[in-house]
Amino acid sequence: MNMPTIKITYSDIRLQQDAETLAEKLNLPLIDFSQIKHTPVAEVDYFLEYASDGLCLKPAVRSNHGPVRCNFNSGANVHRRRHGGGNGQAIAKAVGVSGKFSPQVLDLTAGLGGDAFVLAGLGCQMQMLERNPIVHSLLSDGLQRASIEGQGDTELAEIMARMNLLEGDSATYLNALPVDKLSDIVYLDPMFPERKKSAKVKKEMQAFHGIVGADEDASALLDLALVRARYRVVVKRSASAGYLADRQPTYSLEGKSTRFDVFALQKLPI
Numbered sequence: 728m729n730m731p732t733i734k735i736t737y738s739d740i741r742l743q744q745d746a747e748t749l750a751e752k753l754n755l756p757l758i759d760f761s762q763i764k765h766t767p768v769a770e771v772d773y774f775l776e777y778a779s780d781g782l783c784l785k786p787a788v789r790s791n792h793g794p795v796r797c798n799f800n801s802g803a804n805v806h807r808r809r810h811g812g813g814n815g816q817a818i819a820k821a822v823g824v825s826g827k828f829s830p831q832v833l834d835l836t837a838g839l840g841g842d843a844f845v846l847a848g849l850g851c852q853m854q855m856l857e858r859n860p861i862v863h864s865l866l867s868d869g870l871q872r873a874s875i876e877g878q879g880d881t882e883l884a885e886i887m888a889r890m891n892l893l894e895g896d897s898a899t900y901l902n903a904l905p906v907d908k909l910s911d912i913v914y915l916d917p918m919f920p921e922r923k924k925s926a927k928v929k930k931e932m933q934a935f936h937g938i939v940g941a942d943e944d945a946s947a948l949l950d951l952a953l954v955r956a957r958y959r960v961v962v963k964r965s966a967s968a969g970y971l972a973d974r975q976p977t978y979s980l981e982g983k984s985t986r987f988d989v990f991a992l993q994k995l996p997i
């Protein structure tokens with residue numbers, strides 16, 4: 728996979744320090760906001776930009792797609808939190824959330840935290856892991872902003888208190904844990920190989936594919952997950968995809984365009 732060229736920038740002089748810190752951490756070039764329009768598009772694919780409404784990934788060619796950012800307190804995330812169907816959602820059933828049981832979930836593939844946010848909203852204690860430094864930066868920024876916004880919103884503050892993010896590779900993390908350390912549920916949603924020429928793949932998703940690539944090591948992660956979960960391992964797949972690692976789950980639950988393959992290891996406590 729050809730890694731896209733990314734430059735860090737900021738939209739406002741007050742965000743310069745944040746941008747400098749991120750550029751240093753990610754070891755990526757920093758450009759002053761006044762230079763963006765003078766940067767030839769041949770020299771850069773994306774800008775990772777600090778703006779007043781958060782960190783976002785913007786394509787250098789504006790018509791390609793809109794900015795990708797992690798927003799827990801607006802749009803689809805707020806709508807799903809209020810009207811998403813609660814414990815009746817396929818993801819909730821797959822993980823085993825009920826009025827009586829709110830499991831602790833280890834999310835090995837956090838991405839932009841959408842699934843983790845849904846589960847935390849239903850009461851699950853989420854430990855998230857993300858290894859891609861760009862994606863981790865976007866998620867970390869989204870969590871930080873939502874925590875600040877949560878100061879005026881008790882429900883949001885409670886959800887944020889249930890979401891914890893670590894940066895790093897999940898396989899390395901699991902291998903370093905004591906052998907008897909289990910999580911109630913281990914959750915995996917690895918990237919797919921890109922579906923070529925599919926109009927269904929949203930442009931933002933294509934950007935994500937460009938940055939992250941396919942998670943070719945996901946089968947090995949499933950093997951590790953299966954010995955680290957107390958009750959279940961849940962694998963999210965697209966509805967038409969085959970089983971991860973060709974492993975037949977105990978059962979599957981269908982969402983709209985996705986499927987949750989459930990590997991049941993032990994009966995839930997209640």
Ligand SMILES: C[S@@+](CC[C@H](N)C(=O)[O-])C[C@H]1O[C@@H](n2cnc3c(N)ncnc32)[C@H](O)[C@@H]1O
Pocket residue numbers: 835836837838839840841842843856857858859862895896897898916917918919939942948
């Ligand atoms: C499809 S996305 C997950 C989307 C997420 N469920 C959401 O709702 O936003 C997959 C993510 O998992 C991350 N990932 C894949 N394998 C990983 C691993 N072994 N350790 C940590 N992160 C991993 C990728 O970098 C990518 O960001």
